[in-house]
Amino acid sequence: MRELELIEALERVLARGGPRIIRSRGDDAAVVRAGRYAVTSVDALVEGVHFRSGELEPEEIGHRALAAALSDLAAMGAMPGEAYLALALPPGYGRDRTLGLLRGAERLAREHGVTIAGGNVTRAGELSLCFTVVGWAEDPALLLGRDGAHAGDLVAVTGALGAPAAYLRLLERDAQAPWLPREQRAALRERYARPRPRLAAGRALAAAGAHAMIDLSDGLASDAAHLARASGVRIELSLEALPLADGVAQTAASLGVAAAELAATGGEDYELCVCVPPAARGAAEAAVRASHDPIALSWIGQVRAGRPEVVFCDADGPLRGYEHAL
Amino acid sequence: MRELELIEALERVLARGGPRIIRSRGDDAAVVRAGRYAVTSVDALVEGVHFRSGELEPEEIGHRALAAALSDLAAMGAMPGEAYLALALPPGYGRDRTLGLLRGAERLAREHGVTIAGGNVTRAGELSLCFTVVGWAEDPALLLGRDGAHAGDLVAVTGALGAPAAYLRLLERDAQAPWLPREQRAALRERYARPRPRLAAGRALAAAGAHAMIDLSDGLASDAAHLARASGVRIELSLEALPLADGVAQTAASLGVAAAELAATGGEDYELCVCVPPAARGAAEAAVRASHDPIALSWIGQVRAGRPEVVFCDADGPLRGYEHAL
Numbered sequence: 223m224r225e226l227e228l229i230e231a232l233e234r235v236l237a238r239g240g241p242r243i244i245r246s247r248g249d250d251a252a253v254v255r256a257g258r259y260a261v262t263s264v265d266a267l268v269e270g271v272h273f274r275s276g277e278l279e280p281e282e283i284g285h286r287a288l289a290a291a292l293s294d295l296a297a298m299g300a301m302p303g304e305a306y307l308a309l310a311l312p313p314g315y316g317r318d319r320t321l322g323l324l325r326g327a328e329r330l331a332r333e334h335g336v337t338i339a340g341g342n343v344t345r346a347g348e349l350s351l352c353f354t355v356v357g358w359a360e361d362p363a364l365l366l367g368r369d370g371a372h373a374g375d376l377v378a379v380t381g382a383l384g385a386p387a388a389y390l391r392l393l394e395r396d397a398q399a400p401w402l403p404r405e406q407r408a409a410l411r412e413r414y415a416r417p418r419p420r421l422a423a424g425r426a427l428a429a430a431g432a433h434a435m436i437d438l439s440d441g442l443a444s445d446a447a448h449l450a451r452a453s454g455v456r457i458e459l460s461l462e463a464l465p466l467a468d469g470v471a472q473t474a475a476s477l478g479v480a481a482a483e484l485a486a487t488g489g490e491d492y493e494l495c496v497c498v499p500p501a502a503r504g505a506a507e508a509a510v511r512a513s514h515d516p517i518a519l520s521w522i523g524q525v526r527a528g529r530p531e532v533v534f535c536d537a538d539g540p541l542r543g544y545e546h547a548l
Numbered sequence: 549m550r551e552l553e554l555i556e557a558l559e560r561v562l563a564r565g566g567p568r569i570i571r572s573r574g575d576d577a578a579v580v581r582a583g584r585y586a587v588t589s590v591d592a593l594v595e596g597v598h599f600r601s602g603e604l605e606p607e608e609i610g611h612r613a614l615a616a617a618l619s620d621l622a623a624m625g626a627m628p629g630e631a632y633l634a635l636a637l638p639p640g641y642g643r644d645r646t647l648g649l650l651r652g653a654e655r656l657a658r659e660h661g662v663t664i665a666g667g668n669v670t671r672a673g674e675l676s677l678c679f680t681v682v683g684w685a686e687d688p689a690l691l692l693g694r695d696g697a698h699a700g701d702l703v704a705v706t707g708a709l710g711a712p713a714a715y716l717r718l719l720e721r722d723a724q725a726p727w728l729p730r731e732q733r734a735a736l737r738e739r740y741a742r743p744r745p746r747l748a749a750g751r752a753l754a755a756a757g758a759h760a761m762i763d764l765s766d767g768l769a770s771d772a773a774h775l776a777r778a779s780g781v782r783i784e785l786s787l788e789a790l791p792l793a794d795g796v797a798q799t800a801a802s803l804g805v806a807a808a809e810l811a812a813t814g815g816e817d818y819e820l821c822v823c824v825p826p827a828a829r830g831a832a833e834a835a836v837r838a839s840h841d842p843i844a845l846s847w848i849g850q851v852r853a854g855r856p857e858v859v860f861c862d863a864d865g866p867l868r869g870y871e872h873a874l
Contacts, residue, residue: 244585248778249693250620250763251589251683256582259570263577264668264680266634271671294576308592308634308678342590345597348673352634354590354680357577367575437576452574 235324240337252340257358263294269349280322282415288327291353292419293492297437299366299428300357304339310346370434371453371497375525380423380493380517385413385467387488391477401476406469417492423517426509431502441489446532456528461536465520497525561650566663578666583684589620592678606648608741613677614653618745619818623763625692625754626683630665636672696760697779697823701851706746706819706843711739711793713814717803727802732795743818749843752835757828767815772858782854787862791846823851
């Protein structure tokens, strides 16, 4: 397929713009009515580094690439607006799979009111998808960074952790996993293949007075360490309080690893980790519950003054052995 | 070098933000004070597809990647604001070359008042740089698309054409080129290695009443065909009127190709091709001359009613043999 034909086929998959769009695909650049502040993030998924094609359908690869980028906007508490895709296709990738990538991204975009407003297609030696996502905000004081955590803040995470890590361990060790009920296996896979960016929860938490936030892409231990460093605080997390996704405990037991380790260091959860002043705890819970995509909020630790680091504790105090991910 | 160290080293190369920047690197997303309209384009350079590392210094690769993206903003007549880089590094690429990529891009960014406000670094099998660039405009009526050309418009190009194509032919056939004066060889190489995005000329032409514009990345024949298709017009260009860059005529003669063919189909010139109503011809020339980066404007043809296509003519009428690039 020639490049021009491919681009025309891709454009048919994509929705025509939203109310912000003045010009989109078909020109040198897209033109969009702006909000007062632009919130922009870039995220790339590379075959062989971030995923293997055999493990995911093209639709899932497209979904995951956009979800990872939108998750960064969720962590700022921004309202998403547009996405731009730089697609690099290896020889022979073919029209059907290429359209599958786009369809997966387009479906997720539509769910969140996002317009895929432009992009770029190129040949390459390996498949990669790079999404630039732009959100809009009227007041930068309502956007959260990593640097606002204060001693005394409570730490929470959205949703449940460990499913993507558990699923990847399954693939490595025992892909059939006959001991795992089929629904649980499907649930683990779904969490890995189609992560949900927590955009509504992110905006709700920012509006409810949270101090700092980050999304969990590298794993709670690593990502909380970014919060600790940027804010200059010590973060103490309770391993026992970590919310485990369905199927994680069973998978961990069968594979002989600690479930809490999968939840603490596994990565790719795309949940949010947020620091909230104690007085705003109730408001944060209510705001997330009232958002149009309600999700559980689990309180997993506290922010302390001290050397910037993350320490996992159980009832007996600080634990050793979780430092390696930092 | 670990990823975090690399990111810290990269951040030291990049300038601290401009007046628009509220948050930049170090958070999940950059936050920027917006103009009324955002103009956004994405452009990717992939090793082995768009360049070969052995032919360019890392600084030049960084420059070219950003220049290609900014050239799209130039073609819209937009004021550039920020750039976001997704960098994919192959194993062993190393710290020095990586910093070189950034330095080349940062220098060009600074020349044009652009802030590299964020990005992403990942491992990959091959080197690639993907720049998302964002420009700002207060009035979308002052932005040019490809679709505004009218029958009767005059067609112009900025600068001079054919140098990158001539240089690539040199590399293929006779890299030493002893018959070419050293300065001319250096000039050809410079045009290939460090293209200049025509941002000031693009804004001047848009403000002077031009109807449609595109930047020359694929080559005049292909890019003018995009204008013709989007506008639904026939574009007639004079081969004899094409402005040749220094050294192109000599190189073409020595290699036995037509100089005009290099200029018409060569690509990677990153000049602008613009359609201007006859009444605005003087204003367009004056505006480009008065801009802070004055550049020659050559009148190379006309827009006609008719089937959307590009036809090259000489004094005797339409020529055959240039269709292949369309």
